[in-house]
Amino acid sequence: MANSLAAQHISVIGLGAMGTALAKALLAGGHQVVVWNRTTSRAEALAAQGARVAESAAEAMSAADLVILCVLDDAAVREQIEPAAALLRGRTVVNLTTTTPEQARSLGRWAAANEVELIDGGIMASPEMIGGPASLVIYSGAAVAFDRHRSVLELFGRAEFVGTDLGAAAMYDVSILGAMYAMFAAFRQGATMVRSTGGTAAHLAALTVPFLQAIATSLTDQAVGIDTPADYAQIQSDEFTAAAIDLIDKAAVESGTPTDLYGALRRTLTGG
Structure with missing residues (x-):
């Protein structure tokens, strides 16, 4: 005080x-x-x-x-x-x-x-x-x-x-919020997919929250790859990431809940 x-x-x-x-x-x-x-x-x-x-x-x-x-x-x-x-x-x-x-x-x-x-x-x-x-x-x-x-x-x-730069705070603001909304969108899509198997969004949330809390620390490593790419040893290749997202996208189609979300994620994360 x-x-x-x-x-x-x-x-x-x-x-x-x-x-x-x-x-x-x-x-x-x-x-x-x-x-x-x-x-x-x-x-x-x-x-x-x-x-x-x-x-x-x-x-x-x-x-x-x-x-x-x-x-x-x-x-x-x-x-x-x-x-x-x-x-x-x-x-x-x-x-x-x-x-x-x-x-x-x-x-x-x-x-x-x-x-x-x-x-x-x-x-x-x-x-x-x-x-x-x-x-x-x-x-x-x-x-x-x-x-x-x-x-x-x-x-x-x-x-x-x-x-x-007076625009800097707003840019950080919208960037953090963008990450939040991307997470919300991915969870909503995943919950829709899980429900197609008889599961529930509540159970998915219980499993997802601790996983995301643990994996969020990897953002620090990813920041190095963005700020100083020459100093960064990429752990997962773009090819692997693209293949993983393609598999998730295929599962969405098979569940009867196709989405444009995963295609956007693929382009953002791998450039293709």
Whole structure:
């Protein structure tokens, strides 16, 4: 918990489930928090915990040195901050709204033109995880501002700075989520196949989870092969991988549940 002597004035714009969790973590850290949300009723619980509810987003922004946005999308971010450019000059804005890398860079160009320090962030956690040991938030952009506010940002979870390219955090974000969704898709397909034999998705999950937890450590070795291929001795050849995926794909067809998934995996992993 932050020392009250180091308390900062921080505004949170957007009080969906995630924005609310962020505001609660700041209040628990001893900070002076001003909140704003389009639907005022969402701020009532935070007000009971000590937050000040602003009448407008502009009022919230002008009351804080550090402004945190967690809204629906890039358009919603622009809607709130562009009219407040003069108010934000000289302040630090942390955008924790999910956007694409280029949207983050575009916002960075706007921020630079308006003398606003911008940090972009990707939250790798669900709202209930915020502030806990499993919460990770990835940041990029204004490095000096990140270092200055790091103790605040660490209230949300582990704070990982990945570079000054404002699109970097979003790229890490979507890449991690892509791996997650690929796993979900493969499990859903596998469960459909297993059920064709009388099995259940629940049994498949019980068998798959420990296997994937063990095999996930191999990502570290694969990273070497991607970053510095000359230093990597490939354990499994592309030919072997292609043959294995072809066999899985054939089993999907035999089960009456053909899919395009395995063809995409084959092309991604082997280039063919």
